[in-house]
Amino acid sequence: MIKMYGIKNCDTIKKARKWLEQHQIDYQFVDYRQDGLSAQLLTTFSQQLGWQNLLNTRGTTYRALEAETKANLTEQAALELMLQQPAMIKRPLLQLNDTYILGFNTDTYQKLLED
Template structure:
């Protein structure tokens, strides 16, 4: 099973995670939400590993830009639609490796996760 990193390429945390994977010779496919797409099928696949609230980046500018009504009415369906419209609402990087997900980048966590 291939390792896939999801995110946007200009994110500093994505760059750090990519470098770590490269430095540790871990092959991966990078899925750019904007270039490669983000649709309901991909969201459904991600939901098999993580819940919508685990994916939601409440520290993002995109989240802060949501209306109070949008924030208060968040649920799996509304989050899916917002993730598609605003991919930066998804925490990053999101890496799926052997069917298991890890969010964010921390060198020690990656060493454990990938058992390097």
């Protein structure tokens, strides 16, 4: 079963969900805000993808952080911030078995789902 993690009102999530539905691919959507996110699952994401890749530095939530916080960010601090404010996690995050894909790219999705 494919799982997509993210936030329901995110434009990129909407595009990715639409693509999956157009290709008649079943998936389970997990909304960080509604369904929650455990520290253990976030740690798994970090181990698979790297915490720097997981951190959404382009979003308004990250940009609102103080410069000192950004400059001194460690893995542990970043994971704590992402747990407190899931909007700081890049999205979508797609999981198919032990494969994790961050972001939405039609070519990447097509290749993953053909295998």
